[in-house]
Amino acid sequence: MVSICDVKAAAGRLKGHAVRTPLLRSDALDAACGGRVWLKPECLQVTGSFKFRGAYNRLSALDSDARARGVVAFSSGNHAQGVARAAKLLATPATIVMPADAPAVKIAATRADGATVVLYDRYTESREAIAARLAEGGATIVPPFDDPFIVAGQGTAGLEVAEDLAAMGVTADVALVCCGGGGLASGFALGSGLPVVTVEPAGYDDVARSLAEKHIVALETLPPTICDALQTRSMSPLTYSVLSGAQARGVVVTDAEAASAVAFAFRHLKLVVEPGGAVALAAALTGRVDLAGRTAVVVVSGGNVEAEVFARCLAA
């Protein structure tokens, strides 16, 4: 299991390496939601998403022998970049298994940090099996969310929010968190102590359904979505345990709503947000989570988006 103590230990390891992202306000966002919203912009994090937090926490907790044998990770892109950067900073060889249709910008950034990239077909191959094969020489597999160190690392974003709100004397009612396998959402629930609503893209509602049906639900089909960062088949026992224990619930937004939130962030927040990183914002803007009269934290989880996709979101 993982607890707030693990999150605090992670915060100590990350100090001076991760960005302590600010809490931002926006009149336009408050007006659109009818509430008071604090934004946690993890697009401003090292490697452009929250993923660096968990990756650095995981790798920095390996002993020197394990580091020398290297790490293997599978990821749609943001976790890849987080692991690659953490591995570079800790002088650890890294091999990353990435879907062949991941954004080119994410593949390029992963390679730029010195990692070896192995591509696979997201819809027909098992990234877990490929990673296990690559790790046969003794490398450590760094999963995207099914690991207490990863969850604790992501949780440092929630811990920062709790500290910043406390310093301002603000009490929030709810936190909206972008959700793939639930690593960020579960860590955020632990670190912030806030009631969490997970937000997934339509067609990827495994977490919402798991929390509603009170057992882990695995998706049968994985439809295409512009939210490439959130294409997860099912959560893990670890993230399920934390989120169900925290009585989290889940909602979904459409691709069009995510794209519209990307455009809102461009126009009013002046932040570059990728579609998958904008789903929590979309849930706030569309009222899928009603924030009227409430005080909320909305997590923007990443900003690694290709210029063409971004331009399409702005034009829509």
Added chain:
Amino acid sequence: MVSICDVKAAAGRLKGHAVRTPLLRSDALDAACGGRVWLKPECLQVTGSFKFRGAYNRLSALDSDARARGVVAFSSGNHAQGVARAAKLLATPATIVMPADAPAVKIAATRADGATVVLYDRYTESREAIAARLAEGGATIVPPFDDPFIVAGQGTAGLEVAEDLAAMGVTADVALVCCGGGGLASGFALGSGLPVVTVEPAGYDDVARSLAEKHIVALETLPPTICDALQTRSMSPLTYSVLSGAQARGVVVTDAEAASAVAFAFRHLKLVVEPGGAVALAAALTGRVDLAGRTAVVVVSGGNVEAEVFARCLAA
């Protein structure tokens, strides 16, 4: 004149109204410059640029009679939005004189805050004369930079930087500041206490020339530029006095360099920056101010850019 005491008084008036923008780091930026750069992202400020600081400081210092008579401002867009928002918050009628070719997004945002917008031709008409005529009924003219309250308000950005650097035990060697008429640059020099290098678009080097030639130089021609926020004919005695007293110097960057900096901010910083707000970043990236081995503050002054212009910058 204006002093650090005026900047501190402005910080008191702005508290709770302006965003205390964070200081951001980026490995990609450090690598590109060969130094250690702290970014002050004023695109995250209320109304998307630093201009709200000066406008709110100026308007909040008016007595109730003056507020009732209203304010008149002339601006290429960001000052317009700053004044319109400050006027709205302080229940003051506002009329804004804007160039007809200002970005539609800036004109729309100004109107959305309840201001009356009067358009003029930037290349043939005098905005000062139009504003003077509109103010004949007793309204107060709020100039974009030639006013001690405006300079002191903009200076709060520098004061925040000084406080944040001191809290981290960091000493910076230089600050690169985007520059039109010098309101931000002079305020920043006062508030931060740092040596300032002003950065202007090519063809708008009135501040660089004024500082080099040791008297105020007015431009004869105003060429088109994508840096619409910085199209100023000449600085004022006030901004000249502060910047020359602070031994500031000036450099220029081309439109292409500004556009490239916009694209860099998109890719690596995840910030939406307008071309005029990116000139200081461009000066850092191009080495027009050599930051190798140095610690620098780079101000990103605004993010109010139309989607089409932004897309062109990313594609270039």
